[in-house]
Amino acid sequence: MEKNKIDALNKAFQDKIDNEIKIEPKDYMPDAYRKTLIRQISQHAHSEIVGQLPEANWVTRAPNLRRKAVLLAKIQDEAGHGLYLYSAVETLGADREQTIDDLHEGIAKYSSIFNYPTLTWADMGTVGWLVDGAAIMNQVPLCRCSYGPYARAMVRVCKEESFHQRQGFEVVTQLAKGTPEQKAMAQDSLNRWWWPALMMFGPNDADSTHTAQSMEWKIKRHTNDELRQMFVDATVPQAELIGLTIPDKDLKFNEETGHYDFGEIDWDEFWQVVKGYGPCNEERVAARKKAKEDGLWVREAANAYAEKRAARNKKAS
Amino acid sequence: MTKQEALFEYLLRKADDSLILGHRLSEWCGHGPILEEDIAITNIALDLIGQATELYKYAAEVEDKGRDEDDLAFLRIEREYKNVLLVEQTNGDFGKTMIRQLFFDHFEHLLYEELMNSKDERIAAIATKTIKEIKYHIKHSSEWTIRLGDGTEESHNRVQKSVRDLSRFTKELFYQDEVDQILIAEGIIPDVSKFKVEYDKNIKAILDEATLELPNEKWQLDGGRKGVHSEHLGYLLTELQYMQRTYPGMKW
């Protein structure tokens, strides 16, 4: 295509975005927009799928029947959310299994938070409360994302996730008002998850390579730092209410700004884990890879059967 | 044995079947052969844990000794669990899990169809809800058995081996003793021996379509209903009971 025609298409595309008109799968879109979406949505999908593992770690040890059912339903939702998101990726011409292979080869990333281990039952509470809480902060604005299939998937995800954070907070609350042993378990869990949860919003705005372009394309609606601040402001009073202490000596309400000031994140740790050197990176990817490899014969068998049956039906007709 | 004792024992047996199988299926969560199947297996696990919860609740009421459904599910010793041996067998590969499910689902289907007519209203109500779930389970395990049996050479060999390994636990599904006789006489449960032929026929129909065969050997095991289990159950209970045993008496 000649250059001025492409320029015109690009302008029409950006006009649509500026006017809040959604982009749909077969519409013209610049390559970079498509690539950014494929990267972001598949990364999001991988996070849901890998995110099943730290919680699945406690399914067989859940303390009572109600908690067991709730936890299973929550993890199942995560698989569902991964699937909705992979569906959105496929509308962009990417192949789901290829993006999954990229994850297994270490080419594609997922949220670093899932590289931390779940060591006690309290972590089932904290993960729901903080990790899902942070995820919701990220995801609610994505319901208005400029790409139609992604926005629609996120509407569904957000609707279903509303119970996830609540059940987590319920677990933590139950511990916080329980025996001293239970309360200590909750506090220890908060101590371990607080900072990684803050890291979930990504690097500071000044160091974020993708933010500006993503905001112009309305894939993103808020910067990393804005979302992080919203999360801190929302979460600190919740911790206070149930008598737990946020592990940050610099945390203080700022009367002037109306927001909480908080301490510096350990960015070395953040980059370590992103690069693959977190406590569970190896195990998480290995587990997903194993599931896919162990399932190969099952998927092949179903394909073979479908082919045989189609051939039989053809013969019969 | 009084009617109340028999009813309590029967409810425990069926609740344990559902709990232990639900526990086994929940081990697949996050590790299924494909995402869609991960979700499907978890659905079935959730149905089973839901069934177990209802049955334990009723059992606790029948017993009337101040225990609740969680006490029954989590705080008995190994010899007091009364599930059939089939459900505690390890998951193995996906095919083994499906065959275990096939043998179980077909029995449950016939049983719960009858339990809907139980003279015990509570059991009839539980059965009416449960039968809808089972109808889906039976479709799921039957369709998978056919696909794996009549799929590739590898899949055929794998599931054929699982059929051979697991068929020795099927007769126990029809185990009956004094507990059953008391409840049959009261019209609370059916005499399951009357649908053994139908069960065999239904299983054979699926296996035929799947090009699979039952072994000729008639060797069968039982013991679960009396609390004599395979070695697998102890490890399963170790995980299941970990929290309740480590932190006695706490609320979660």
Added chain:
Amino acid sequence: MNKKEWPLWEVFIRSKQGLSHKHVGSLRAPDAEMAVNNARDVYTRRSEGISIWVVESANVVASDPSEAGPLYEPANSKAYRHPTFYEVPEGIKHM
């Protein structure tokens, strides 16, 4: 390794009797029966539906968005297809 993956299916759900089936997303399945089973598990976990349609994505024929102008805009100028185009004298009810 055989890289052939299950085909993609589009899923349509009727949320209640009296409404049309609506597109909700897609999934992978080896055949139509499994696609319906999977759709039930994936897309109706919260009683969202009472009827499911699945169609292999490869069989969906779509209109070309660059032709959206010629396809749909001519209808915009045909306001006489809408009831509000017509004047009804005051006092007339039920029309």
